[in-house]
Amino acid sequence: MNDHSQLDSQFAWHTLAVPQTLERLETNAQIGLTLQQVSARQAQFGPNEIQETGGRTPLEILIDQFTNVMLLMLIAVAFVSGILDIQDGDFPKDAIAIFLIVILNGVLGYLQESRAEKALAALKNMASPLVRVIRDGKTQEIAAKELVPGDVMLLEAGVQVSADGRVIEASSLQIREAALTGESNAVTKQVTLTLPENTSLGDRLNLVYQGTEVILGRAKVVVTKTGMNTELGRIAAMIQGVESEPTPLQQRMTQLGNVLVTGSLILVAFVVIGGTLVNQSAFRDLLEISLSMAVAVVPEGLPAVITVTLALGTQRMVKRNALIRKLPAVETLGSVSTICSDKTGTLTQNKMVVQRVQTASYSLRVTGEGYEPLGEFKIENPSPSGNGHAPGIASEQLQNDPEVRSLLLTCVLCNDAQLQEEKQQWTILGDPTEGALLALAAKGQLEQKKLTRQMPRVGEFPFSSETKRMSTICQQPSSEGAYAMYTKGSPELTINRCTQIQQGAEIKPLTAEKRKEILNQNDLMAAQGLRVLGFAYKPLTDVFPADTSQQEAEQQLVWLGLVGMLDAPRPEVRAAVAKCRQAGIRPVMITGDHPLTAKAIASDLGIAQSGDRVLIGQELEQLSQPELEQQVERVSVYARVSPEHKLRIVKALQSRGQFVAMTGDGVNDAPALKQADIGIAMGITGTDVSKEASDMVLLDDNFATIVAATEEGRVVYSNIRRFIKYILGSNIGEVLTIASAPLLLPVADVPLTPLQILWMNLVTDGFPALALAVEPPEPDVMKTPPNSPRESIFARGLGLYMVRIGIIFAILTITLMGWSYDHATKNYNEILQPDRWKTMVFTTLCIAQMGHAIAVRSKTRLTIEVNPFSNPYVLGAVVITTILQLMLIYVEPLRNFFGTQVIDGLELLVCLGFSVLMFVWIELEKLFVRWYKSRKKA
Numbered sequence: 001m002n003d004h005s006q007l008d009s010q011f012a013w014h015t016l017a018v019p020q021t022l023e024r025l026e027t028n029a030q031i032g033l034t035l036q037q038v039s040a041r042q043a044q045f046g047p048n049e050i051q052e053t054g055g056r057t058p059l060e061i062l063i064d065q066f067t068n069v070m071l072l073m074l075i076a077v078a079f080v081s082g083i084l085d086i087q088d089g090d091f092p093k094d095a096i097a098i099f100l101i102v103i104l105n106g107v108l109g110y111l112q113e114s115r116a117e118k119a120l121a122a123l124k125n126m127a128s129p130l131v132r133v134i135r136d137g138k139t140q141e142i143a144a145k146e147l148v149p150g151d152v153m154l155l156e157a158g159v160q161v162s163a164d165g166r167v168i169e170a171s172s173l174q175i176r177e178a179a180l181t182g183e184s185n186a187v188t189k190q191v192t193l194t195l196p197e198n199t200s201l202g203d204r205l206n207l208v209y210q211g212t213e214v215i216l217g218r219a220k221v222v223v224t225k226t227g228m229n230t231e232l233g234r235i236a237a238m239i240q241g242v243e244s245e246p247t248p249l250q251q252r253m254t255q256l257g258n259v260l261v262t263g264s265l266i267l268v269a270f271v272v273i274g275g276t277l278v279n280q281s282a283f284r285d286l287l288e289i290s291l292s293m294a295v296a297v298v299p300e301g302l303p304a305v306i307t308v309t310l311a312l313g314t315q316r317m318v319k320r321n322a323l324i325r326k327l328p329a330v331e332t333l334g335s336v337s338t339i340c341s342d343k344t345g346t347l348t349q350n351k352m353v354v355q356r357v358q359t360a361s362y363s364l365r366v367t368g369e370g371y372e373p374l375g376e377f378k379i380e381n382p383s384p385s386g387n388g389h390a391p392g393i394a395s396e397q398l399q400n401d402p403e404v405r406s407l408l409l410t411c412v413l414c415n416d417a418q419l420q421e422e423k424q425q426w427t428i429l430g431d432p433t434e435g436a437l438l439a440l441a442a443k444g445q446l447e448q449k450k451l452t453r454q455m456p457r458v459g460e461f462p463f464s465s466e467t468k469r470m471s472t473i474c475q476q477p478s479s480e481g482a483y484a485m486y487t488k489g490s491p492e493l494t495i496n497r498c499t500q501i502q503q504g505a506e507i508k509p510l511t512a513e514k515r516k517e518i519l520n521q522n523d524l525m526a527a528q529g530l531r532v533l534g535f536a537y538k539p540l541t542d543v544f545p546a547d548t549s550q551q552e553a554e555q556q557l558v559w560l561g562l563v564g565m566l567d568a569p570r571p572e573v574r575a576a577v578a579k580c581r582q583a584g585i586r587p588v589m590i591t592g593d594h595p596l597t598a599k600a601i602a603s604d605l606g607i608a609q610s611g612d613r614v615l616i617g618q619e620l621e622q623l624s625q626p627e628l629e630q631q632v633e634r635v636s637v638y639a640r641v642s643p644e645h646k647l648r649i650v651k652a653l654q655s656r657g658q659f660v661a662m663t664g665d666g667v668n669d670a671p672a673l674k675q676a677d678i679g680i681a682m683g684i685t686g687t688d689v690s691k692e693a694s695d696m697v698l699l700d701d702n703f704a705t706i707v708a709a710t711e712e713g714r715v716v717y718s719n720i721r722r723f724i725k726y727i728l729g730s731n732i733g734e735v736l737t738i739a740s741a742p743l744l745l746p747v748a749d750v751p752l753t754p755l756q757i758l759w760m761n762l763v764t765d766g767f768p769a770l771a772l773a774v775e776p777p778e779p780d781v782m783k784t785p786p787n788s789p790r791e792s793i794f795a796r797g798l799g800l801y802m803v804r805i806g807i808i809f810a811i812l813t814i815t816l817m818g819w820s821y822d823h824a825t826k827n828y829n830e831i832l833q834p835d836r837w838k839t840m841v842f843t844t845l846c847i848a849q850m851g852h853a854i855a856v857r858s859k860t861r862l863t864i865e866v867n868p869f870s871n872p873y874v875l876g877a878v879v880i881t882t883i884l885q886l887m888l889i890y891v892e893p894l895r896n897f898f899g900t901q902v903i904d905g906l907e908l909l910v911c912l913g914f915s916v917l918m919f920v921w922i923e924l925e926k927l928f929v930r931w932y933k934s935r936k937k938a
């Protein structure tokens with residue numbers, strides 16, 4: 001291999017036949033590579049990864065920090081302030097400090113953002129697909145990135161191909177290559193071809209490509225190219241750094257920044273131009289006031305706090321088994337108003353146990369639990385048209401009855417699962433529905449290994465959610481004829497293909513009356529919440545010609561009977577459904593199962609309520625999209641639907657203004673998952689294709705996890721709103737205080753320097769804001785209806801709150817400013833101890849924010865009603881920030897740097913007194929709202 005390795009990245013593998021391919025790759029179709037070969041090749045070829053060109057480089061992340069319009073304005077302020085100071089012969093302290101803080105803010109933002117990007121990359125890794133390979137003669141699952149050329153990879157329907165490869169064995173292998181060729185129709189792959197070198201990508205029918213999707217069938221493939229050498233890798237290398245989309249919240253924040261900057265620039269222009277027109281000599285003072293206002297209006301710490309909040313949100317969600325694949329989902333999950341969920345595995349446990357069997361002559365109850373092949377067949381009551389066996393008949397005798405035996409045989413031969421015993425625990429490998437059928441057959445002493453050896457499978461029509469059935473063609477033991485086809489699937493569809501029925505050892509015509517009776521039995525079982533499958537078979541003299549369709553093959557079958565299995569609801573789902581309803585979220589069941597089965601389980605779980613409709617796939621097909629939109633809000637169960645119906649359902653719900661979360665696991669669910677506002681894939685049973693299309697992956701496949709993630713989404717969003725309220729309220733207070741100083745005081749002086757404002761916005765606001773980001777949920781978080789994802793950041797009173805609290809802040813500080821200016825000029829020598837009043841204003845603004853931080857924790861509950869230790873970070877931040885603020889006044893170097901003055905005990909007390917009023921005001925507001933609401937109710 002080493003001698004051709006130079007060539008391999010470009011080698012045209014489609015020109016080689018299978019044996020030459022294996023030889024060139026020095027591998028073996030049965031044994032795969034040895035572990036030594038694997039490690040040598042891993043060293044040679046590196047990991048099988050596509051290097052992301054979409055992500056930003058560290059330098060780009062750093063530069064992005066400084067392209068923010070608010071930071072640019074600060075830089076401009078620093079320049080002007082520096083020039084003013086130098087003109088005056090002063091050291092440009094403010095300018096340097098602003099620069100430093102701009103840089104610090106940039107670096108902090110950089111660290112947080114690159115951490116968030118890394119965390120997201122790590123999450124992606126967790127969701128990265130596993131691949132089944134043969135190495136050292138053993139089948140094993142490895143991470144896709146460990147694949148090397150020469151690995152023998154096993155593909156089946158639903159997986160995404162993880163490397164380029166040559167097909168060496170295939171059964172009905174169909175692959176969708178839209179990701180590479182844009183062709184959405186699936187391509188059937190073939191083993192025996194060798195193709196000319198210039199064959200185009202789409203026509204290389206003996207190769208499979210990384211990133212394409214297996215739609216149907218199974219195959220064994222030898223890996224030829226990995227990582228950036230694959231066709232997908234080549235395309236990825238060609239695409240230049242695609243910008244990653246900003247999330248809705250980032251967009252809102254940019255908008256907010258623009259509004260604030262524009263607003264402050266207008267204000268600055270107004271103050272400077274207007275003020276100078278009135279009094280030309282005040283230009284310098286006014287300019288300084290304007291600079292401070294410009295600094296005050298910008299919430300410098302906000303972007304960093306938001307980034308941290310989202311990153312923490314994804315971590316909390318992952319702890320609750322919800323893996324976020326796309327960051328905006330964290331913010332928008334809280335807005336979900338309808339959850340469309342699959343039934344099997346998500347609402348139910350997906351642990352099937354067969355409970356009933358119905359053949360032409362018998363109605364049987366099957367005992368036993370789980371997949372353990374221990375249990376008995378008991379006659380419930382003889383079928384009315386049956387041969388009248390007495391109920392006392394023994395279990396073994398029943399198993400050997402020809403009609404029961406034929407049905408059990410079909411259970412085994414038309415089956416892709418395997419029953420296994422490990423440490424006395426019976427488990428299944430494969431689909432639980434099929435596992436339950438194997439357990440049933442084993443209870444009837446039919447052993448899978450032996451039968452599949454005696455009657456090897458020579459052909460198949462695999463199961464799909466569209467056809468809702470599958471068939472296999474198996475060779476027969478010589479005495480019984482050449483071949484037989486075994487079919488199982490949805491009873492209505494399977495019986496439609498039958499013309500005869502087996503009764504005892506005889507084959508009889510299937511009369512219309514009998515057909516009706518069977519469908520009634522099916523309905524009776526389904527109404528008990530059982531999942532029912534129908535069984536049939538047909539003797540064949542020969543295998544079908546290669547191009548026979550499933551439709552053509554499954555004709556004139558012999559009906560064998562029905563099997564009903566119980567798939568119990570997940571115990572936690574009932575409570576989750578109730579929580580949804582309280583939270584104004586409507587749960588909807590979408591299933592491929594029988595309408596009565598679906599209805600029984602939906603009613604049991606509280607999903608279907610009186611007056612709700614069940615809509616069947618066939619009915620849905622008859623409806624136009626506008627008609628479906630009319631009905632969609634009354635339907636809580638969709639049954640016997642195909643994946644393409646899901647897309648129509650999502651669209652109809654969205655057109656009614658719903659914000660839809662939709663689950664899916666199959667390949668064909670991908671379009672619906674993409675269309676849904678929150679596409680949710682199953683972590684355990686989901687196909688790679690569905691995961692790739694999703695916003696979120698349920699690590700435990702559980703409906704209750706969706707509800708938990710929605711709750712976390714609401715908590716994240718409400719915390720973001722909470723600290724925006726907190727931060728911007730103070731910004732508005734600062735601006736108003738600064739603007740009012742020249743109006744109210746006899747001097748046109750700036751109460752706060754840009755440096756002090758930066759300190760407030762970054763440190764004294766920043767710390768408590770970070771603490772508020774981890775505020776636990778309010779008790780009513782899942783008791784209020786969802787909020788629109790499109791609502792403005794100022795919606796639901798937030799804008800009003802900010803302005804109101806900003807004004808209260810300003811009134812308090814301005815009153816204090818009046819008092820302290822008066823007090824300072826009367827009692828102190830302005831030359832020896834200048835600007836004491838300014839330090840008092842600065843201190844009051846900072847400390848008042850501490851009261852605000854404590855009070856803003858709850859919108860409705862008074863502070864004494866909130867456990868102070870339920871978020872100890874707020875208390876911690878308040879204590880630390882207060883100490884830091886006092887250090888700025890009482891530690892000399894800091895005092896000199898920040899331009900503060902020592903204030904005495906009385907002055908400090910006055911500051912504290914005014915600050916407490918802020919807290920009192922917010923608490924009074926809560927009391928007022930409470931009183932107002934109770935009066936309205938009365």
Ligand code: ATP
Binds near residue numbers: 433
């Ligand atoms: P959900 O969409 O909620 O997961 P589901 O699992 O019932 O529901 P599908 O897996 O699409 O949906 O199955 C649809 C129908 O196809 C089932 O009701 C059953 O009748 C039939 N079916 C399911 N699994 C098999 C199988 N392995 N072989 C044959 N028929 C099957």
